[in-house]
Amino acid sequence: MATLTFYGGIDEIGGNKILLQDRDTKVFFDFGESFTCGCDFFVDWLSPRNVAGLKDYFEFGLLPEIPGLYSREALRFTDLKYRESQFDAIFISHPHFDHIAHIEFVDESIPIHMSKVGRAIIEAWGKSTPLAKFGEHDYRPFEPGRKVKVGSLEVIPMDVDHSIPGACGFIVHTSEGSIVYTGDFRKHGVRASLTGKFLERATEERPVVMISEGTRVAPSADRRYVGGEDGVRRESDKVVSGTDKLVVATFYGRDVDRMNTFAAVAKENGRQFVVSTRAALLLTTLEREGVEVPKMGRDFLVYARRKETGGFEESDYFKWERPFIKDAVNFEHIHRHQGKVLLNLDFYHFAELVDIQPDPGGHFIHSMSEPYSEEELESEVMKNWLKHFGLRFHQVHASGHLSREEVFDVIGKVDPRCVIPVHTEGSEIFRKELSNVTLPKYGEPIKF
Numbered sequence: 403m404a405t406l407t408f409y410g411g412i413d414e415i416g417g418n419k420i421l422l423q424d425r426d427t428k429v430f431f432d433f434g435e436s437f438t439c440g441c442d443f444f445v446d447w448l449s450p451r452n453v454a455g456l457k458d459y460f461e462f463g464l465l466p467e468i469p470g471l472y473s474r475e476a477l478r479f480t481d482l483k484y485r486e487s488q489f490d491a492i493f494i495s496h497p498h499f500d501h502i503a504h505i506e507f508v509d510e511s512i513p514i515h516m517s518k519v520g521r522a523i524i525e526a527w528g529k530s531t532p533l534a535k536f537g538e539h540d541y542r543p544f545e546p547g548r549k550v551k552v553g554s555l556e557v558i559p560m561d562v563d564h565s566i567p568g569a570c571g572f573i574v575h576t577s578e579g580s581i582v583y584t585g586d587f588r589k590h591g592v593r594a595s596l597t598g599k600f601l602e603r604a605t606e607e608r609p610v611v612m613i614s615e616g617t618r619v620a621p622s623a624d625r626r627y628v629g630g631e632d633g634v635r636r637e638s639d640k641v642v643s644g645t646d647k648l649v650v651a652t653f654y655g656r657d658v659d660r661m662n663t664f665a666a667v668a669k670e671n672g673r674q675f676v677v678s679t680r681a682a683l684l685l686t687t688l689e690r691e692g693v694e695v696p697k698m699g700r701d702f703l704v705y706a707r708r709k710e711t712g713g714f715e716e717s718d719y720f721k722w723e724r725p726f727i728k729d730a731v732n733f734e735h736i737h738r739h740q741g742k743v744l745l746n747l748d749f750y751h752f753a754e755l756v757d758i759q760p761d762p763g764g765h766f767i768h769s770m771s772e773p774y775s776e777e778e779l780e781s782e783v784m785k786n787w788l789k790h791f792g793l794r795f796h797q798v799h800a801s802g803h804l805s806r807e808e809v810f811d812v813i814g815k816v817d818p819r820c821v822i823p824v825h826t827e828g829s830e831i832f833r834k835e836l837s838n839v840t841l842p843k844y845g846e847p848i849k850f
């Protein structure tokens with residue numbers, strides 16, 4: 403007998419934590435944090451206490467109280483007694499927060515399987531962002547396409563196209579047949595063919611269960627799609643080629659495809675692409691892993707923000723930043739060469755504009771999802787900054803996920819016996835569109 407139990411990703415986008423039990427083998431697929439994690443109780447600076455481990459999480463039911471899963475340290479102040487690990491592995495589909503963040507609390511002895519590229523990304527992320535804590539683990543980086551045996555299971559990770567390199571879907575051979583877990587995926591990015599191969603293989607497997615993401619299976623129209631990564635390139639090129647003023651762009655910190663896109667747009671328009679030290683660390687790390695990325699010096703320059711002494715001394719910067727500082731440019735360079743740069747600047751670093759003093763008439767490309775309603779205040783503040791510096795706003799983004807139509811098309815082709823929607827607010831739409839849907843309930847095992 404085999405069961406699937408969901409501890410997240412139900413009626414929400416993200417927070418996937420899916421337990422597969424087959425005979426005596428117990429494996430989690432993803433162990434992420436909900437985007438809404440605790441937002442009824444925590445807001446802004448009121449957040450779960452670091453020192454308290456899982457205590458604050460358990461208090462509000464934000465993580466399941468499962469014996470033999472968490473580390474001694476994480477349980478220190480809780481009523482759940484530490485027990486030796488009862489789990490064989492955790493497989494991570496991709497290193498986005500909503501799929502990986504809570505491994506921080508997991509027992510160090512449970513092996514964490516993820517792609518080599520994914521592993522490299524969290525290494526760079528952990529180094530450059532103190533808030534991104536993943537804990538010490540027995541990491542087992544896998545080669546996509548190569549079978550991993552865990553107890554009675556065979557797990558075949560396969561590359562898929564998503565808004566981060568190293569993303570995988572999984573095909574799992576259990577004693578009751580094959581299951582397919584899509585992770586997060588799309589068919590309109592630069593690695594679309596990988597999604598195609600994954601789906602071909604998934605179809606051949608004649609799976610008993612397909613766990614499918616449904617981010618864009620939503621009741622309201624999705625305005626985020628502009629026609630794939632090539633669409634982003636076209637739209638951005640239109641903005642950049644039509645101006646001799648400063649162009650500023652913001653995008654997700656680990657969206658390497660987008661960095662490639664902007665590096666290309668900059669080059670085509672005779673501009674230098676200038677990125678943060680954090681992006682530089684990620685790109686140089688991934689270059690060592692053989693991922694196709696813009697190269698420092700050739701395709702991008704690094705921007706140094708004023709820190710500590712304010713004099714751009716090497717010692718003003720974190721150790722991990724220092725290798726990038728010697729050849730970095732600062733606000734003066736950007737001010738002097740406004741028409742010759744494409745500057746990557748995150749919203750939280752907008753204060754740099756005070757030093758840069760762009761001439762009015764420049765442009766700001768917002769290359770990420772449109773702000774959600776709870777972030778309205780933030781978008782109000784963003785508007786004020788743009789108005790103050792005379793920068794024109796452009797929304798240019800391609801989603802990391804399949805469209806609603808594509809999701810049902812893909813499921814139709816794979817033709818599983820049973821579909822379990824995850825990572826979606828559109829469970830009811832799944833039920834209306836398909837006849838073989840099982841909706842998961844939190845913590846209740848689904849037999850198959």
Ligand SMILES: [Zn+2]
Nearest residue numbers: 416498500586
């Ligand atoms: Zn996700």
